[in-house]
Amino acid sequence: MEIEFIPVDYDYFDFQGRNYVEVIGRTGDGKRAVIIDSFEPYFWAILKPGISEKKTEEIMRRIMVIKVEAVNRITRVLKTELHDKKFLGKDVQAIKVVISNYKDGHAIADQMGWDEIEKRREYDISLLSRYIMDKKILPLNWYKVSGEVLSNSEEFGGIDASLDTDIVLKAEKFERMKEQRDFEPRILAFDIEAEEFEIGKGSILMISLYGKNFHKVLTWKNCPIKQDFVECFEDEAEMLEKFAEYVKSYQPDILAGYFSDGFDLPYLKARAEKNKVRLNLGLDNSQPKFSRGVVTSASIFGIVHVDLFRFISSVFSQYLQSETLSLNEVASELLGEKKHEFDFSKLGQMKEGDWHDFFAYNLQDSALTWKLADKLWQDMLEFSKVIQEPLFDITRDRMASHVENHILHNLYRYNEIAEKRPLHDEIALRRGLGKYEGAFVLQPQPGLYENICFLDFTSMYASVIVTYNLSLSTLADKGHEVDLQEGTVHFSKEKGFFPEMLEEIIKKRKQYKKEYKENSTNLLKARSNAYKLLANAAYGYQGFFGARYYCREAAAATAALARKSILETIEKIKKQGFEVIYSDTDSIAFLLGDKSEKQVLEILKKLNAELPGIMELELEDFYKRGIFVSKRTTGEGAKKKYALLNEKGKIKIRGFETVRRDWCSLAREVQSKVLGSVLKTGKSDDALEYVKGIIKKLQKREIEKEELVIKSQLTKPISEYIAISPHVTAAKKMLELGLPIRPGMMIEYYVAETKAKEKGKLLVRERIKLSNEKGEYDIEYYLGHQIIPAVGNILEVFGINLKEMAEKKKQMKLGEF
C-alpha cells in the first residue's frame, strides 16, 4: 500500500532488543497514521592518524565482539565500516559502529577506550534526531510512503491493535513529494481552573476545551447553571474521565496549553492519580509522560502537546513588547484580545452569577490559547522545517539548541562527524573562564540634538563570523590574526562549516525577506523570521558554555572584530565632517549638520563599498530631534538611555525608566510625557509646568495608589537571596498570608507612609506594603525616589535643577510647588 503522509511526531519502541521508530502523522486524506520503521543506530570511533590497515582490521574485529547485557536485552555490534570522514574540518579515518540498541551506545563506546582510538563520537545524539538525519524523514514534509498495512497483525507483538489510529503501516519506502502542499493541523486548546495554585493540592474545578466548532467547559461544580458550553458531571473523577474522552474523540494533532508543562498537565496528572482515573490520552492509550529536568515537559504519545508559553518565552519573547509573558498580555499584543476578568478572592463564597462568570473566564483562556496556537502555527511549522527537529522539541528548545540542531542536521553535507556535548567538568571549566571583552559603547554628551542620522550594521556579529571565518574548526596556528586580551589567535582562511552554514542562513534570510516584501504571506514572514533568529543566535552559541561547538576564542574574536569595525567606521564618518554623538555595538548616530539626507546616503554607499566580506551598513532612520541625559551617579553622559523623534513624529525611547517595568506607572508616564514634550517642542517650558502639576497632585494625595505600585520579579526562591530587597520582603509577606509564591512571579508593592519619628530610620523594605494592602503612600518617597529621578536628568539638559527646586520649596516650608 502507498499513502501520502506528513510526519507530525516521532517516537520509538523496543522489540526483541531492537529499536523501531514510530512516525505519527496524517495521510493525504486526513486520516491518522503511524508508520513503523526499522532503524539501526550507530556511532563513530575516530582512529588516531597513521594506524595501519592491518591494525585497523584488528580493531574492527575487537569492536565486533563487544556486547552489553542490559536487564532484558543483550546489545551487540551488528556491523563495522571504515569511512573517510572529517572531524572539525580535518580528514580522519573513522569506524562506523552499528549497534542493535541505541540505549546501550554509550556503554559500548565506553568499552573502546583503546590507544588506537582517538575519539568516540555521536553516541550522544538522540535516537529520533539520528533517525531524521539519516533517513531524511523530515518533520512536516509530505512523503509518499509504501509498506505493509498492519491489521490485527502479530508483528511487533500485535502493536497495531493497541494503536488508536486509522492506519498502521510497516514502512518499506519513503519518498519526499515534489509538491509540498499545505497542512492544517487539528488544534485543541485546553485550560484548567483549580482550587489551589499548588500542584494537586486542591481539586480541579473545571476544564475548558476549545477547537474548531468545539467549545466546552467540563465541571462538577454548581451544576444547575445552564450555559450551553458547560457540561456537568457527578464529581471530579467523572470530569477527568470525560476530559480524556473528549480529547481522544477530537483527534487533535496538537494539544495546546499556556504554561501547561508547569501547571495544567501536572495538575491533571496529580488529580487523576488521586481519583484513580487513567488519563489515557495517547494514541496507545498511555498517560502523559513527564520528563525530568530543570523544567519538566509533558508529552503525550501521538499528540504533540505544545505549551505556547514555552515556545514564546524561549524563542519569541525578545521580539515582543509585553512586559510579562502572561496569557493576558501576550494575547493582547498578538491577538488584540484579552482574558475575561474574574476575582479569585470570591472562590470561597461563590454565588450563582459568579460561577457563570467563572465558566466563561475558563473558556476564554482556552479560546485565547487556541487563537495563539493558530497565529503562531506558521512560525512553529517553519522552525520545525528549517531546523528539522520535531514540533515537540521545537516548541521547547532554547535558541542555543536550535542553532546546534540546525548544525547537526546539516553536518552530512560536510561529511563531518559531530563534536560531543560537553560534560559536567568541561562546562565548569568553560564557565570558570569568565567574561571576555564585548561590545563598544560610545559615551554620549548629554544634550538635546537636532537632525540625527542612525546607521547600523545588518546582523553584525553573524556577518563578522562569516567574513573572518570564526569558529572552532577554523581556529588555527596561522591565518587571520585577531588580538585579544588573552593573546593573539588565528583563524584559517579555508572556510569552515560553521561560518559557511551561517552565510547560507544569512543569504536565505535576505532572500525570504525580499520575497516577503513582494508577497506578504505569513509563510514567508515566518520563514524569514526563523532564519533571522538563527543568524542572530549564532554568535551567542559559540560563546555558550553548553555548546558542542563552543569556541571562546571565536566569540571573543567576533566581539573584537566588531569593535574594530565600528570604531573604524566612526572615524570615517567623522572624516566626512560629521559629529558622531553615539554608538552602541552595531549602530552609529551622527548629526547631519549642513549635509543633506541625500548626501548621507551617498556616503553610506561609499562606506559599504569599503567594508570587507559580507559586512553591510544600512540606514536605520533620520531623526528630527534626540535627547541624551547624564548618569545620576557621576553626571557624565549615560549610555543606553536616549529618546528620539523621527520625521514622521514617532518617538523611540530606549533605556529610560519609561520602558522599565520595575518603576511605578506614574513615574513612567510622567517621564514619557516629559520626553514627548521636550522632543516635540525643543523646549522644557511645558514639561516643567506639567511636572509641577503632578508634584502638586502627589502632595495633595490626588494620585491613585495603583499608579504608585512598584513591580519587580522574584527570580529565584526566597531562601536563595543574599540581599533582602523590598520585593523579597514583599514576597515574604505574601508567603505569610498563604499566597502562592513562585520564581518568575511579579511582586507588587508600594512604599507606605511611616510615623514621623521613624522617618529616615527605616529601610525601604521596612516601609513597603503589598499592592492590595490598606494604607497611605509615602509622598516623600515617591517624590524623591520616583518622580524627581525620572525627570530630573531630562530637565537638567535645559539647565533646570528640579531636585534643588524641590528642596528649596521644602526649606521655605511652602510644602508644595
Next chain:
DNA sequence: GTTCGAGTCGTACC
C-alpha cells in the same frame, strides 16, 4: 551616628 563604596539584584540595550 554618618558617609561611602562594594556587592546584590533587576532590568534594559544591542
Next chain:
DNA sequence: ACGGGTACGACTCGAAC
C-alpha cells in the same frame, strides 16, 4: 544548564571616619 557582554540605578550592608 539550556546564546553573549555592557550598562544603569536602587537598595543593603559593613567598614571607615
